[in-house]
Amino acid sequence: MDKNTRLSSFGKWVSPINFEKLYEQTEIFKSDYYTKKLTTKAYILFMLYAHLQESESLHAMSDTLLDEDLQDALGLQSISASQLSRRHNTMDTQILTDIFVNLVTKIKQHHAGQRGSNFPLKIIDSSTLPLNLTKYPWAKFRKTKSGVKLHLRLVYMNKDTVYPDQAVITTAHEHDRNQLEVLVDDREAMYVFNRGYIDYERFDRMTDDGYFFASRLKKNAVIREVASFDVAKDASILSDRMVYIGTTQNRAENVFRLVEVIDTQGKILRIITNRFDLDAMAISEVYRSRWAIELFFKWLKQHVEIKHFYGMSETAVHNQIYLALIAYCLNVLVQLETKGRKSLLRITRWLKAAIWKPAYVWVRRFDGRASP
Structure with missing residues (x-):
């Protein structure tokens, strides 16, 4: 699996994930005990592939294993939707959170020392993801609705490159301004947010601090x-x-x-x-940068799979959102590695076109030297 994954474009894409640390975590959390087929690593790779292909269900994911290249990358030939469901609903979200945090650290290292990075803009906002009340009663926030809210802090590097560096997932009834205490923690940044976060007492505390x-x-x-x-x-x-x-x-x-x-x-x-x-x-320009987080949420809803959730438990929903954030961070790392020459959308399209071809076929496309 490792050899195939490293050599393919898909392998190149997921290579920033620290799989050695992941192995250590699987030992700590015992997440692979009694696992016969779908290991933690295979689960993460499979879910990232599903996000990339925007698979709408676990049954659709199961069917993709007819692809021999995917079989080689995951190290398994088949798996049922029910087995995928059990794994997705029991995977410890902390493992995925740690991967997300580690990728954010790598992104920060890429642009450390760049002009303006010593006093970055950090944009705070949230987006509500609607859920069916019958299937997700634990997330009820109105009489006839359920939903979760993704509270996000987005670092604005420039108009072409932004990345999330902190995320909090709550039920949709949680008020935005309650998250300022969590999302504001860096005196070397400037925070930008909208009217939903207006709180005069907190403004005083932020200023005094x-x-x-x-x-x-x-x-x-x-x-x-x-x-x-x-x-x-x-x-x-x-x-x-x-x-x-x-x-x-x-x-x-x-x-x-x-x-x-x-x-x-x-x-x-x-x-x-x-x-x-x-x-x-x-x-005025500082506040106008807030549009970047609107575009981020739009990208997240259009180019990874969070419109259809693969499980109905709170754990399953949180896992899928964190996997979507991981997929986004992997794209940002490719963008930084290629010096921002292409948009995230172009990066994703070329990756999907060259997904099982050798990594160099995908990478050299950024220089315009070849087509996948």
């Missing part, structure tokens, strides 16, 4: 102007002021900066921040 942020302020927020700054002659910047926010009963203690801008659709955005060292246009 030395964390920088920019957020869109709600339209009905009460403000009291302290001072006004001159703005550059730019049609998109309406005002730049120092303000108190909140009512007498619920008011932030610190003075913040409020920048009002017009977005590309002609709407007025009110951006609140505790950064006073940047000009208004820079603050």
